Amino acid sequence: MQTAKVLSTPSPEEGVFAALDKLGVLWVDLFCHGMTVATNALLERKGSPTLFLTTAGFRDVLSIARQNRPSLYDLTQPKPEPVVPRHHCLEVKERCSAGGVLEPLTDAEIRRVVQEVGERVQRDGIRAIGVGFLFSFLYPEHEQRLGMALRQAFPELHLSLSCEVAPEFREYERFSTTAIDAYLSPALAGYLHRLAQGCRERGIPQPLIMQSSGGVTSIAQAA
Structure with a gap:
């Protein structure tokens, strides 16, 4: 040896x-x-500029997180900052529940989202995208359709879909895992x-x- x-x-x-x-x-x-x-x-916060796309009304999930924290009754205890800041969390008009689709994801909405992502890429130097929709672990079709459009429009960007990264229930855990995957993957892939x-x-x-x-x-x- x-x-x-x-x-x-x-x-x-x-x-x-x-x-x-x-x-x-x-x-x-x-x-x-x-x-x-x-x-x-991750520890040094040197990942890639990342967008996170989520169901309309849920852009704050990454910031709210869960109630469990080191000092439960200390209201001044700061939470770790999410790797994707709120202004990089975009809402998508679609909605699924445990029982199925409540609001379909339309082709027009996909085109709107792709256009907005393109503007953010040019303005903010975005290198990765995470997508996390409600109940996508049961009904992944919305994420898959949007993901296909994003991959076609931005083949140079890394894309993480929560239905592929962590297809499990509980939205915060699934969303945060997907956001971190997107945030770290470009640097790791480049190194490898x-x-x-x-x-x-x-x-x-x-x-x-x-x-x-x-x-x-x-x-x-x-x-």
Whole structure:
């Protein structure tokens, strides 16, 4: 067993390759990689500018959150700021309940939302979009239709749909998970793609990325 430790670098992949160079690695059969790039970006609030699209009337869910907090009866206790600020939360006219569709998502509304997103992309430098509608874990069609239109209009943006990221009940948990996924994915994907490119240039296999479960997954899946 050999180990090596090098200084941190502004671009994490440079540190990875510096460690390999320090070891004098000439041949690699299997490359597994564990990192905290996404965790650091979340803690330091260095994710990507993100929009969050949600059912009309529910743009404040990310800010309201839940009542549970470290000091339950301290009304001055500050809550963590959501990764998507309120002015980047947009409302979409549609509504589902536990029993089905209450207000259909029309083609006209999809066009309006796509136009507004385009304006925000140009004005605010948006790089990611999260979508979370009420009861989408039961009825994902509205999110899927809007997601298809957004992917066609903005193929360069990362898109996270709550029906794909966390298809579970309780809107705050699902919305916040989806917003964080959108917020972190561009930075993480960029890092992993640079890492993969560096491996190709050095003739070593692309790394398998360690998951929080302790297992590994491919770079494509992790990104």
